[in-house]
Amino acid sequence: MIPVSVVIITLNEAHIVGQTIAKAQLISNDIVVIDNGSTDDTVQIARRNGCRVYQKAWDGYGANKNKGIELAEYDWILSLDADEIPDDKLIASLHQLVLCDCNQVYDIKFRSYIGKKQVRFGKWGRDHHVRLFNRTQVKWMAAQVHETLLIPKGVKRERIKGNIHHYSVKDVAELQTKSETYAALNAVKYYGEGKEASMLKLYVSPVFNFIKNYLFCLGFLDGKAGWQIARTTFKHTHLKYLLLQKMNNSKVAKKVYIQKKFAIEY
Structure with missing residues (x-):
C-alpha cells in the first residue's frame, strides 16, 4: 500500500x-x-x-x-x-x-x-x-x-x-439523458454568473463542437458511437444556451429540477 x-x-x-x-x-x-x-x-x-x-x-x-x-x-x-x-x-x-x-x-x-x-x-x-x-x-x-x-x-x-x-x-439513451441533465445544470450556472446566450453561442457553437468532435478529433473513426457522441454534443451545447436564453428573457431564474445522476463531462 x-x-x-x-x-x-x-x-x-x-x-x-x-x-x-x-x-x-x-x-x-x-x-x-x-x-x-x-x-x-x-x-x-x-x-x-x-x-x-x-x-x-x-x-x-x-x-x-x-x-x-x-x-x-x-x-x-x-x-x-x-x-x-x-x-x-x-x-x-x-x-x-x-x-x-x-x-x-x-x-x-x-x-x-x-x-x-x-x-x-x-x-x-x-x-x-x-x-x-x-x-x-x-x-x-x-x-x-x-x-x-x-x-x-x-x-x-x-x-x-x-x-x-x-x-x-450504459447506452445511448443514458448518454442523451445525462447530456440533457448537464445542459440544465450549465444553464442555471451560467444564469447565476450573468452570462448571455448570444446568437453565436446558440447556433454557431453547437455546429463548431460537432465538427471539432466528429472531424477534427477523428470521432468518425469510432463509427456509430462517434456519430452519436458528436450529435449529443451538438444537442447539449444548443440546449444549455437555449435554456439560458429563456431564463434571461423571463428575467427570473427558473428553478430547474433535475435527477441527481453523476454525469459525463463534455
Missing part, C-alpha cells in the same frame, strides 16, 4: 462500485466513500469491502468531493467516481511514485466507454485529468457542475503511465 487515500463519490452505483473498490484496495488501505442517497446496494457493498462510508447531502460535485478529501487519512488523494476503474498498469505506476513533493500533481489518461465499447477517438478518446494530488495544496472548486481542481501557480504536473477506465453510460 502507498500513503494515498482513495476518495469515491457514489449514487446508486451497485452495478460497478465493487469493481472500482477492488482496484482501489490494491492502491490504498484508506478508501473513503461519500454516498449521496443511494437507494440500491451501493452503501452495503462499500461497507462490506472495508470502505469508510459517509452519507452526505448533495451540495454539488466539487463540494461533495471536498467532503471526502477532508475525511481522508492521508494528504495524498486519488479522486475517483464510482464508475472509474484504475487498470493494473496505473496501479503499478502509483506504487512506483515517490510522493515527497506536495507541489506536484499527477495527470492520468482516461479510456471511456459506451456500455462495453471503448471510444477511441473524438474528445472522449483524448480525455485525461489530474486525479492524484496533495490536499494541502489542491482542492476541488465547489461547483454544482463541471467540477474543476483549483491548482495553484507553480504546482508541477506529471503524466503517469496507465489508465482510468470510465464506464460513463
Whole structure:
C-alpha cells in the first residue's frame, strides 16, 4: 500500500462500485466513500469491502468531493467516481511514485466507454485529468457542475503511465439523458454568473463542437458511437444556451429540477 487515500463519490452505483473498490484496495488501505442517497446496494457493498462510508447531502460535485478529501487519512488523494476503474498498469505506476513533493500533481489518461465499447477517438478518446494530488495544496472548486481542481501557480504536473477506465453510460439513451441533465445544470450556472446566450453561442457553437468532435478529433473513426457522441454534443451545447436564453428573457431564474445522476463531462 502507498500513503494515498482513495476518495469515491457514489449514487446508486451497485452495478460497478465493487469493481472500482477492488482496484482501489490494491492502491490504498484508506478508501473513503461519500454516498449521496443511494437507494440500491451501493452503501452495503462499500461497507462490506472495508470502505469508510459517509452519507452526505448533495451540495454539488466539487463540494461533495471536498467532503471526502477532508475525511481522508492521508494528504495524498486519488479522486475517483464510482464508475472509474484504475487498470493494473496505473496501479503499478502509483506504487512506483515517490510522493515527497506536495507541489506536484499527477495527470492520468482516461479510456471511456459506451456500455462495453471503448471510444477511441473524438474528445472522449483524448480525455485525461489530474486525479492524484496533495490536499494541502489542491482542492476541488465547489461547483454544482463541471467540477474543476483549483491548482495553484507553480504546482508541477506529471503524466503517469496507465489508465482510468470510465464506464460513463450504459447506452445511448443514458448518454442523451445525462447530456440533457448537464445542459440544465450549465444553464442555471451560467444564469447565476450573468452570462448571455448570444446568437453565436446558440447556433454557431453547437455546429463548431460537432465538427471539432466528429472531424477534427477523428470521432468518425469510432463509427456509430462517434456519430452519436458528436450529435449529443451538438444537442447539449444548443440546449444549455437555449435554456439560458429563456431564463434571461423571463428575467427570473427558473428553478430547474433535475435527477441527481453523476454525469459525463463534455
